Structure formats: C-alpha cells, structure tokens
Amino acid sequence: MKLIIQIPCLNEEATLPAVIRDLPRTVPGIDVVEYLVIDDGSTDRTAEVARALGVEHILSLGTRRGLARAYSMGLEYALNQGADIIVNTDGDNQYQGADVPKLVQPILAGRADMVVGCRPILDHPEFSLAKKGLQMLGSWVLRNLSKTQVRDAASGFRAVSRHTAMQLFIHSSFSYCMETLIQAGEARLRVVSVDIGVNQSTRQSRLFDSIPEYLWKSGSTILLMYALFRPSSLFCAMGGVLLSVATALALRFAYLIYFTEALSEGRTHIPSLIAAAILFISGAGMLCMAVLAELLRKNRRLLENIQWELRRHDLKMREVADNQTRRFKSANPE
Ligand SMILES: Nc1nc2c(ncn2[C@@H]2O[C@H](COP(=O)(O)OP(=O)(O)O)[C@@H](O)[C@H]2O)c(=O)[nH]1
Ligand SMILES: [Mg+2]
Numbered sequence: 001m002k003l004i005i006q007i008p009c010l011n012e013e014a015t016l017p018a019v020i021r022d023l024p025r026t027v028p029g030i031d032v033v034e035y036l037v038i039d040d041g042s043t044d045r046t047a048e049v050a051r052a053l054g055v056e057h058i059l060s061l062g063t064r065r066g067l068a069r070a071y072s073m074g075l076e077y078a079l080n081q082g083a084d085i086i087v088n089t090d091g092d093n094q095y096q097g098a099d100v101p102k103l104v105q106p107i108l109a110g111r112a113d114m115v116v117g118c119r120p121i122l123d124h125p126e127f128s129l130a131k132k133g134l135q136m137l138g139s140w141v142l143r144n145l146s147k148t149q150v151r152d153a154a155s156g157f158r159a160v161s162r163h164t165a166m167q168l169f170i171h172s173s174f175s176y177c178m179e180t181l182i183q184a185g186e187a188r189l190r191v192v193s194v195d196i197g198v199n200q201s202t203r204q205s206r207l208f209d210s211i212p213e214y215l216w217k218s219g220s221t222i223l224l225m226y227a228l229f230r231p232s233s234l235f236c237a238m239g240g241v242l243l244s245v246a247t248a249l250a251l252r253f254a255y256l257i258y259f260t261e262a263l264s265e266g267r268t269h270i271p272s273l274i275a276a277a278i279l280f281i282s283g284a285g286m287l288c289m290a291v292l293a294e295l296l297r298k299n300r301r302l303l304e305n306i307q308w309e310l311r312r313h314d315l316k317m318r319e320v321a322d323n324q325t326r327r328f329k330s331a332n333p334e
Contacts, residue, residue, distance in 0.1 A: 003027060003104060004057070004083035006036040006074040008067055011043040012091030015202050019089065020053045022097030029108040030085070037091075040064050046091075057081065067207065070108055070247060071176040075165045079315060082322075084201040087159045092202050097158040099196040103159035104111040106192045113189035116150050117157035117196035126201050130211055134218075141222060142178055144175070146228065148186035151193040164189055166311050170306050174221050177205070182229050228300075231293030239286030246279035 005023055009016065016037070025033055036057040037050040041064035050058050059069060059077050071088060078086045085107055088096050099117060106112035121127060121135050135154060142153035154177050162167070167187050170176050184191050208214040226234040253272045256262045261270060 001030050001084050001108070002032045002034070003030045003085045003087065004034050004036050004078040004081060005087045005089060005100065006038060006071075006078055007089055007091045008038045008040060008070040008074060009042060009046045009050075009091040010040045010064065010067075010206055011042045011046060012042045013042075013046050013049045015093045015305065016046060016049050016091055017053060018093045018202075019091055019097070020050075022093070024097060024100050027101050027104055030104065034081070034083075036074060036078055036081075038070045040066070040070045040241055042310075054143075066173045067172050068173050068176040068179070072168065072170040075168060076162070079162060079165055079311070079320060082319075083165075084162050085159055086165055088156055090156050091204075093199050094201065096197045096199060099157070099194075100159075102194045102196065103157065106194065107159055107161050111190065112192035113161050114184050114191045115159040116152060116181075116191060116193050117155050118193040118197060119155055119157075119198050121152060124198065134211070137299065138218060139221075141240040142181055145178075145222070146181040146187045146191075146223060148181060148191040149193070150181055150191055151219055153178060155196075157196055166308060166315075169307060172224055174217050174223050178218075178225055179219055182225055186229065227293065228297070231297055232290045235286045235290035239283045239290065241332070242279050242283030242286060246276045246283055249273075249276035249279065 007016070007019060012019075020035065026158055027033055034056040035050075035054075036059060037046070037055050039047045039050070039058060039060045041061055047058050057077065059074065061073065065073070075086055085104055087100055087103055089097070089100075095117060100125075103115045103117055106115050106314070121132055124132065127135070135152070136231065140155040141149075141150060143150060146153075154175075156177060158180075160180075163186065167189070168180050168183055170179050172179050181191065208217055223234070249272050251275060253269050256269050256272075
C-alpha cells in the first residue's frame with residue numbers, strides 16, 4: 001500500500017521545512033510513504049528547499065497554473081507513481097502532519113473513498129466572526145449541492161483513494177475543494193469527515209486578499225458549479241424569476257387598462273407591456289438554456305467516462321511496462 005502526500009506550493013520556501021518535518025514517514029497500514037511537492041511556478045527556492053528536505057517527487061509546473069490545476073496535476077502524477085492513497089496538504093503549515101493517519105484510516109478500513117479533514121471552525125481563534133459565518137454557509141451550500149455530509153467544504157487537508165482520484169475531473173480554476181466534493185457526490189462516492197487540528201497561521205491567504213474577494217471568487221465558483229452540475233436548477237430558477245416578474249407586469253397592465261380609467265386619461269402603460277414582453281422572452285430563453293445545459297451536462301459525463309477509461313488504460317499499460325522492466329532486470333542483473 002503506497003501513500004503519496006502532495007503539497008501544492010506557490011512560494012513556500014519559508015514554511016515548507018516545517019510542513020515536511022511535521023509529516024509522518026510511517027503510517028499504520030501503509031507500506032511506503034512518499035512526498036510530492038507541486039511547484040506552481042514559484043519564484044523563490046521552493047523546489048530546491050523541497051529537494052534538500054528529501055522530498056521524493058517534485059513536479060515543477062513551470063508557469064503558474066493556479067491551485068485547482070496544480071492539485072489535479074498532482075493527483076495525475078501520484079496515480080502514475082502507483083499511489084493507492086493520496087493525501088493533500090497545504091504548504092503554509094496550516095494543517096498538522098500528525099493527523100495524516102486519521103485521514104487515511106477510513107480509506108484503509110474500506111469505509112470511505114474521500115476523507116476531508118474538518119477544522120474546528122467555530123472555535124478557530126484566528127477566524128473572524130464573518131469568516132466563521134461564511135465558512136459555515138459555504139459548507140451548507142456545498143452539502144446541498146454535492147449531496148454529501150461534508151462538514152468543512154473548504155478544507156484542503158484530504159485523502160482520496162486511487163479509485164476516487166481517477167474519477168475527479170476539475171474544471172474550475174480557483175478551488176478544487178468544492179468541485180471535487182460535488183463530483184464525489186455525483187459518482188456516489190463515500191465522503192467522510194474527520195476532526196483535525198490546525199497550526200497557528202504563518203501568513204495571509206494567497207488565494208484571496210479580503211472578504212469581498214473571497215465572496216466574489218467563492219460565489220462565482222458556486223455559480224459555475226451549478227451551471228456545470230445542476231444546470232436545470234440554475235436556469236429554471238432564473239427563468240422562473242423572469243417569467244414571474246413578466247406575468248406580474250402583464251397582469252398589472254391588464255388591470256390598469258381594463259379596470260381603471262387609465263386609457264381615457266391618456267396613459268397607455270405601453271412601457272410596462274414592453275418590459276413584460278422582454279422579461280417573458282428572456283425567461284423563455286432561460287428555460288431553453290436549461291434544456292441545452294442539461295444535454296451538455298450529459299455529454300460531459302460521457303466525455304468524463306471516456307477520460308476515466310483512458311486513465312485506467314494508461315495506468316494498466318504503465319503497470320505492465322513496469323512489471324516487464326522489473327522482470328527483465330531481475331533476469332539480467334548487469
Ligand atoms: N499551485 C498553487 N498553489 C497555490 C496558489 N495559491 C496558493 N497556493 C497553495 O495552496 C495552499 C493554500 O494556500 P493559502 O494561501 O494557504 O490559502 P488558504 O487555504 O486560504 O489558507 C498553499 O499550499 C499554497 O502554497 C496558486 O496560485 N497555485
Ligand atoms: Mg493557508
């Protein structure tokens with residue numbers, strides 16, 4: 001059983017030593033533990049520091065691709081290295097390496113496909129009241145969207161089984177956290193939350209600078225998630241609102257024309273009628289969008305199935321090639 005612990009890094013030379021020092025080299029039930037640093041175009045010495053710390057795998061992306069992309073490239077790399085379980089942690093030492101066995105345990109016991117470390121959000125000494133509220137709200141939205149029981153949807157400290165990693169396809173660029181949860185829910189994978197501790201923060205978040213920016217990025221990611229995974233709910237809701245307002249305006253127009261003296265007073269209320277017509281056409285357009293988006297979603301599912309088959313095939317071929325090389329080497333020792 002091989003565990004790869006991956007750390008997506010953007011300029012983490014200062015905190016990486018503490019992160020690596022804290023990570024376990026042995027985990028009960030695991031034969032081999034290896035580390036993978038995904039260097040997302042860091043301009044500091046992140047890669048050199050990782051190498052000096054004995055990190056086995058350093059995946060240098062060259063230019064900055066963003067956390068979501070770095071995360072999925074890390075999974076792909078770890079799968080190719082034969083990982084059975086992949087744990088993700090942050091390079092800023094937010095999470096405690098000693099909790100890795102807790103994340104891995106439910107997968108080893110066959111109880112979970114994805115395990116999410118749940119931070120003590122309400123008791124977090126460094127989270128402001130606003131941030132606590134937003135985190136709780138975000139997790140609630142994600143529970144509904146993903147149909148899982150995840151408690152801390154924004155936590156990056158997670159473990160996934162090999163089988164799960166092969167089924168994750170990330171489309172958003174901001175955060176993989178939400179999207180992977182929704183995909184896990186769609187694929188009926190078992191998502192389990194475990195309580196974890198957190199270290200004192202070492203710096204400000206690099207993903208967003210302020211609460212409005214956090215709101216904007218998270219809000220747009222959630223909208224994108226709805227458009228990708230629940231398009232009929234999103235577009236039907238938007239169409240429903242537009243059609244309701246259009247109907248209200250049209251009824252008001254009819255009432256004013258037929259039951260009041262508006263016409264004889266020279267007031268035709270044509271602008272209301274035009275607004276109602278525009279809203280009606282837009283609402284009907286949204287309903288058509290719902291149908292089209294639903295068809296596209298089905299199409300995307302087909303493409304993801306093909307991608308999944310290709311991944312499986314690639315990994316199988318790699319395994320066969322590795323076995324052949326091993327056999328050849330043992331038959332021809334120098
Ligand atoms: N690959 C990549 N990683 C990033 C980027 N921004 C932040 N990270 C990494 O993502 C993790 C979480 O980032 P952090 O700034 O601590 O955000 P927080 O989760 O809000 O605390 C850390 O390991 C960072 O090095 C980015 O643009 N690309
Ligand atoms: Mg952080």
